[in-house]
Amino acid sequence: EVQLVESGGDLVQPGGSLRLSCAASGFSFSHFWINWVRQAPGKGLEWVANIKGDGSEKYYVDSVKGRFTISRDNAKNSLYLQMNSLRVEDTAVYYCARGTNDAPGLDVWGPGTTVTVSS
Amino acid sequence: QTVVTQEPSLTVSPGGTVTLTCASSTGAVTTGNHPNWFQQKCGQAPRALIYGTNKKHSWTPARFSGSLLGGKGALTLSGVQPEDEADYYCLLHYDHVGGVFGGGTKLTVL
Numbered sequence: 001e002v003q004l005v006e007s008g009g010d011l012v013q014p015g016g017s018l019r020l021s022c023a024a025s026g027f028s029f030s031h032f033w034i035n036w037v038r039q040a041p042g043k044g045l046e047w048v049a050n051i052k053g054d055g056s057e058k059y060y061v062d063s064v065k066g067r068f069t070i071s072r073d074n075a076k077n078s079l080y081l082q083m084n085s086l087r088v089e090d091t092a093v094y095y096c097a098r099g100t101n102d103a104p105g106l107d108v109w110g111p112g113t114t115v116t117v118s119s
Numbered sequence: 120q121t122v123v124t125q126e127p128s129l130t131v132s133p134g135g136t137v138t139l140t141c142a143s144s145t146g147a148v149t150t151g152n153h154p155n156w157f158q159q160k161c162g163q164a165p166r167a168l169i170y171g172t173n174k175k176h177s178w179t180p181a182r183f184s185g186s187l188l189g190g191k192g193a194l195t196l197s198g199v200q201p202e203d204e205a206d207y208y209c210l211l212h213y214d215h216v217g218g219v220f221g222g223g224t225k226l227t228v229l
Contacts, residue, residue, distance in 0.1 A: 035218070037165075045157070045165065045208050047218035059217045062120075095164055104153040104212040105170030112164055 002026040002108045004096050009113030016086050016117070022079040022096035022110060030054065030074040033099030035106055036081050038092035038115075046092075049081065050099065064090075086117045121145055123211050125221035130229050131199045139224045140191040141209035147190035148211060154192030155210040156185055158203075159223075165208065169194060196226075204228040 008020040022034065035050040049060045049070040058070050069082040079096055093114050097106040122144040131137040141154060148154060156169040167176050169185035172192070182200070186193045192209055209221040 037220075044223040045159075045210075045220040047210065047220060050217065061217060097165075100170050103171030103174060104218075105155040105167070105174075106157075106210070107167045107170070107176055109164045109166070 002098070004098065004108055004110035006094060006096050006110045006113035009094065009115045011116045011118065012086055013119050014086060014088055014117055017082070017084045018086065018115060020081040020083065020094055020113060020115070022081075024077045024079065024098075027098070029072075029077040032101065034072065034079045035097045035099060036070060036079075037095045037097055037106070037109075038090075039095070039112075040089070040092045043092075048094070051079070083115070086115075088117050091115060091117045121213055121216055121219050123209060123219045123221040125207075125209060125224045127222070128225040128227065130227045131196070133199060133201055133228055135199050136195065136197045137199060137226065138188065139194045139196075139207055139209075139226070140188065141193070141211065141221050142191045143211055145213070148187060148192045150187070152192070152211040152213065154185060154187075156183075156192075156194045157208045157210065159206045159208065168207075199228055201228050 003025045005023045030053050036048040051058045051070045067085045071080045093112040095112045096110045098108045100107050124142045157165040159165040173185040182198045184195050207224045
């Protein structure tokens with residue numbers, strides 16, 4: 001079964017840092033783009049970042065550029081999101097989602113992990 | 120800043136047909152934007168329905184279909200079921216920008 005499970009969400013103060021992880025199973029992890037998508041409380045979805053299967057390409061939404069870093073360890077079938085200089089507006093459920101192979105898109109999603117930025 | 124716009128809410132009767140649309144602030148939506156559609160029910164993670172404008176995932180019910188309509192991406196539900204009541208999001212892809220989600224459509228089945 002294809003599965004993604006996020007972890008690492010927590011309560012953190014503004015200006016702090018947090019590292020999210022996404023553990024993948026049931027598919028050839030290194031062959032797929034993987035994305036981070038977030039959803040603030042009561043709001044819609046926001047695409048955050050993605051990374052190519054071999055890690056050679058990475059893209060970010062403007063609001064997190066210079067603060068967030070996406071990375072992956074294919075040997076461990078794991079994706080990461082290092083979040084620095086966190087702001088109150090980064091409060092959200094963070095999902096990892098696998099990219100589709102034959103056209104840009106997202107197919108399998110994890111259940112999400114909650115990040116709360118508050119003093 | 121690229122903005123993707125969806126109808127905030129729609130209502131449909133059980134067994135009816137409804138079309139949700141997805142417009143881009145940059146102009147007409149094309150197959151190059153690879154429209155994706157997702158369903159999200161309260162408290163759950165989103166579930167993918169459509170990618171690449173009209174491609175279905177293996178789990179996508181046959182009553183869901185994707186297309187381009189009048190310069191917009193479109194998701195049509197035919198023979199709507201009560202369990203289709205949910206929020207629906209489109210995702211468009213742009214070169215050098217990445218992905219941009221629409222604000223979502225709350226679909227009520229009444």
